Amino acid sequence: MARIAVVAGDGIGPEVVAQARKVLDAVLPGVQATEYDLGAARWHRTAEVLPDSVLTELAQHDAILLGAVGDPTVPPGVLERGLLLKLRFAFDQYVNLRPSRLWPGVPGPLATVKPGEVDLVVVREGTEGLYAGAGGTLHRDTPAEVATEESLNTRHGVERVIRDAFARAGRRERRKVTLVHKTNVLTHAGSLWSRTFEAVAAEHPDVSTEYQHVDAAAMFLVTQPQRYDVVVTDNLFGDILTDIAAAVTGGIGLAASGCINPEGTYPSMFEPVHGSAPDIAGQGVADPVAAVLSAALLLDQLGHADAATRVSAAVATELANRAPGVPVRTAEVGDRLAALAAG
Ligand code: NAD
Numbered sequence: 189m190a191r192i193a194v195v196a197g198d199g200i201g202p203e204v205v206a207q208a209r210k211v212l213d214a215v216l217p218g219v220q221a222t223e224y225d226l227g228a229a230r231w232h233r234t235a236e237v238l239p240d241s242v243l244t245e246l247a248q249h250d251a252i253l254l255g256a257v258g259d260p261t262v263p264p265g266v267l268e269r270g271l272l273l274k275l276r277f278a279f280d281q282y283v284n285l286r287p288s289r290l291w292p293g294v295p296g297p298l299a300t301v302k303p304g305e306v307d308l309v310v311v312r313e314g315t316e317g318l319y320a321g322a323g324g325t326l327h328r329d330t331p332a333e334v335a336t337e338e339s340l341n342t343r344h345g346v347e348r349v350i351r352d353a354f355a356r357a358g359r360r361e362r363r364k365v366t367l368v369h370k371t372n373v374l375t376h377a378g379s380l381w382s383r384t385f386e387a388v389a390a391e392h393p394d395v396s397t398e399y400q401h402v403d404a405a406a407m408f409l410v411t412q413p414q415r416y417d418v419v420v421t422d423n424l425f426g427d428i429l430t431d432i433a434a435a436v437t438g439g440i441g442l443a444a445s446g447c448i449n450p451e452g453t454y455p456s457m458f459e460p461v462h463g464s465a466p467d468i469a470g471q472g473v474a475d476p477v478a479a480v481l482s483a484a485l486l487l488d489q490l491g492h493a494d495a496a497t498r499v500s501a502a503v504a505t506e507l508a509n510r511a512p513g514v515p516v517r518t519a520e521v522g523d524r525l526a527a528l529a530a531g
């Protein structure tokens with residue numbers, strides 16, 4: 189039976205993860221879930237973010253389900269870098285998979301888009317780029333202060349994520365990959381990304397391709413999200429574009445993601461795209477659908493395709509039945525989804 193590590197984390201993380209666990213228990217009875225107490229509370233208590241011993245234990249699971257990390261009482265970056273990014277990097281989760289679709293019944297903000305018309309997936313590079321942490325500060329707190337952040341792009345890292353995007357596109361109906369970068373300004377990394385993209389594209393004559401600069405892609409995601417199938421892009425562009433993709437398909441409360449190590453050398457991690465939402469934490473009003481759909485991605489990754497389909501079908505029913513304007517109650521949604529998915 190699958191062994192899942194659960195890192196509920198901060199803010200609404202525990203609230204939405206509890207619902208995802210209800211749904212997992214409903215579709216995969218006997219699933220072994222082990223909770224790991226990581227995040228702001230532990231940091232305040234012990235000054236630890238992610239002890240090596242915990243990292244070693246996490247590595248022994250089949251997958252990780254994560255809620256959200258980050259808290260206003262902790263300096264920015266301590267948990268985001270020390271916990272979330274550390275896990276993505278340590279477990280070589282280089283495919284950050286972020287699907288977006290407009291579900292029937294969901295009032296998207298765009299009058300021009302009908303349900304079913306948007307069904308895209310962003311394959312965001314997950315271990316390099318500006319997230320690599322290269323850079324530094326000189327002359328801190330003086331008028332001469334200089335801060336640099338360097339974007340790390342390796343041939344190996346770029347090629348493997350582009351290959352994943354093409355392989356995914358080959359399994360989809362429209363078979364199209366859009367490379368998003370900023371080759372007109374970021375000429376070093378941009379050139380590596382586009383040359384690698386062209387080379388991999390040449391091996392996939394059945395997949396159509398296009399290139400867009402990231403500023404244009406941000407615009408087209410709002411004006412014509414229908415045009416996208418698979419989008420492959422670097423770590424930071426993918427971070428920003430997937431919040432936009434979430435917003436145009438009904439909001440961040442519905443957006444799921446998988447941080448995937450395709451080789452299975454390390455566990456993959458599944459988490460909502462959203463953060464800890466301190467503004468609504470503790471109120472029981474966070475939408476758990478993003479966490480539940482992340483659990484569906486987890487099930488798919490672990491080979492439980494039927495269970496994943498039942499979870500998606502439960503979400504489809506829930507969303508189709510939502511009355512406009514009625515606030516979400518986190519635990520009630522979780523109960524309904526678990527009952528629907530159990531069948
Ligand atoms: P956020 O995603 O937490 O919140 C942005 C807005 O979306 C808020 O108004 C919030 O209430 C709303 N929202 C988010 N999830 C929702 C849900 N499930 N249902 C309803 N509304 C929801 O982003 P932020 O405010 O920029 O960041 C808050 C903290 O979370 C920061 O510490 C940040 O670093 C961290 N963060 C963590 C992750 C993660 O763990 N993967 C992702 C993003 C941000």
Ligand code: IPM
Pocket residue numbers: 258268269272273427461463
């Ligand atoms: C996300 C988040 C993270 C990211 C932060 C919290 C490190 O915004 O998962 O999208 O930038 O990847």
Ligand code: MN
Pocket residue numbers: 427428431461
């Ligand atoms: Mn983000």
